[in-house]
Amino acid sequence: MLAAERRHEEHDFHRGLKNRHIQMIALGGAIGVGLFLGAGRAISISGPALILSYAVGGAIIFFIMRALGELLMYRPVSGSFASYAEEFVGPFAGFATGWSYWFMWVTIGMAEITAVAMYVHYWFPDIPQWLPALTTLLVLYFANRITVAVFGELEFWFALIKVVMLVAMIGIGLAVLFFGVTPLAPTASFSNLWSHQGFMPFGVLGVALTLQMVMFAFQGVELIGVTAGEAQNPEQVLPRATNGVVWRILIFYIGALVIMMSLVPWTELKPGVSPFVFLFEKMGIPGAASVVNFVVITAAASSCNSGIFSTGRMLYTLAQFGQAPRAFGRVNRNHVPSAAITFSALLMGAGVVLNYVVPEEAFIWITSVSLVSALWTWSIIMIAHLGYRKAVAARQARAVAFRMPGAPVVNWIVVAFMVVAFGLLGLDPQTRVALYVAPLWFALLAVGYRFTRSAGVEVVPSIMRGASR
Numbered sequence: 001m002l003a004a005e006r007r008h009e010e011h012d013f014h015r016g017l018k019n020r021h022i023q024m025i026a027l028g029g030a031i032g033v034g035l036f037l038g039a040g041r042a043i044s045i046s047g048p049a050l051i052l053s054y055a056v057g058g059a060i061i062f063f064i065m066r067a068l069g070e071l072l073m074y075r076p077v078s079g080s081f082a083s084y085a086e087e088f089v090g091p092f093a094g095f096a097t098g099w100s101y102w103f104m105w106v107t108i109g110m111a112e113i114t115a116v117a118m119y120v121h122y123w124f125p126d127i128p129q130w131l132p133a134l135t136t137l138l139v140l141y142f143a144n145r146i147t148v149a150v151f152g153e154l155e156f157w158f159a160l161i162k163v164v165m166l167v168a169m170i171g172i173g174l175a176v177l178f179f180g181v182t183p184l185a186p187t188a189s190f191s192n193l194w195s196h197q198g199f200m201p202f203g204v205l206g207v208a209l210t211l212q213m214v215m216f217a218f219q220g221v222e223l224i225g226v227t228a229g230e231a232q233n234p235e236q237v238l239p240r241a242t243n244g245v246v247w248r249i250l251i252f253y254i255g256a257l258v259i260m261m262s263l264v265p266w267t268e269l270k271p272g273v274s275p276f277v278f279l280f281e282k283m284g285i286p287g288a289a290s291v292v293n294f295v296v297i298t299a300a301a302s303s304c305n306s307g308i309f310s311t312g313r314m315l316y317t318l319a320q321f322g323q324a325p326r327a328f329g330r331v332n333r334n335h336v337p338s339a340a341i342t343f344s345a346l347l348m349g350a351g352v353v354l355n356y357v358v359p360e361e362a363f364i365w366i367t368s369v370s371l372v373s374a375l376w377t378w379s380i381i382m383i384a385h386l387g388y389r390k391a392v393a394a395r396q397a398r399a400v401a402f403r404m405p406g407a408p409v410v411n412w413i414v415v416a417f418m419v420v421a422f423g424l425l426g427l428d429p430q431t432r433v434a435l436y437v438a439p440l441w442f443a444l445l446a447v448g449y450r451f452t453r454s455a456g457v458e459v460v461p462s463i464m465r466g467a468s469r
Helices: 003-012 019-030 039-074 080-088 091-120 130-146 148-179 203-218 223-230 234-263 275-282 288-320 338-348 350-357 362-393 409-427 433-454
Strands: none
Touching (some): 039 080, 039 234, 039 362, 039 409, 080 091, 080 288, 080 362, 091 338, 091 362, 130 288, 130 350, 148 234, 148 275, 203 362, 203 409, 223 234, 223 288, 234 275, 288 338
């Protein structure tokens, strides 16, 4: 491994994230408004076949996480994607991956603080929308500046609230289906999954159209890689977290969708209305809308919290590679990259302005653009994994026990899937903006990369030169 790089990072960072933090960070990062709010729109496009979309997307995510887990066991460092891309793909791949992942979380942060403001209006409609957005951003910003343990604890409880919500929904749904409780009992049945225009009412095209939304919902699961540099006992914690988070997400997503569309016909679930709010109201549970609204606020805050954490660590890594200002590569006395966090949080604040200018389109535009960066990052993980395996075969890198099955064929299948998912963005006018932004973003990256080279900035920093694996 690149021992010098790891020693440098261990000097700067404090390994304050425990196993329960790592598990919940990855789980919380991938369970958010994509499920709590986006499921209604996705169901209207594909019907019950959305379950199939999540199963396919979950299988793809499984292989991505196993590939990432193998790379993490080889070298568990913060900002792992840029580091692995640098080592096993090439200098530009490392540069583009680091900045693209940073850009992804900045845009997600913009969307999420706007979402929090919109949800707070449910209770306090007279409060200016910018105020709760700014308040949320400031609270999370200062929490991330204190210590990594504070971030981990905050994210643990944020994620736990979402998990409890899903478990309660699944548990109550099973009680309705098997014991006939609540007013939904007379019409609740698993047959609702296929008795209303069939299981796949819109055919294969309907399933394909939802893949973009499904993959957006899975964004954040790779956050395990960013936490690697600050995890306690990474060799023990990271494999368990990698395996555990995948099957838990599949249970929560697929389990919730199966129960949801069994309790009521999918035709009753409408776009723009949270299916969770709809179901709890139909069950006759008092205050259901307020409960779900609170959960969705924590989901949005959780995602923004993860975004501030990950952008700070990615800028730190880019600075170590000589691909970002040196100030971003320094940590404060709490072992936190405070300058990098501050810069990222300032840019996230632009989401409030964007929401003011284009309030109707802001969320879908921002999230579709962020998905492009996620597709790039996931693809690079698989390609870097191929490079790692070749290095192992050539005895230039050490092999690890935690391995991804099916390589190299599975690697190329996953990359092809990412290309298809990117192309599907063009089928929806609301997500098509991502196809316009993507070439501009990568052109900007190319210019930035050439600038760092022509300015004499080292692409591979001195801490990595001459280090033995």
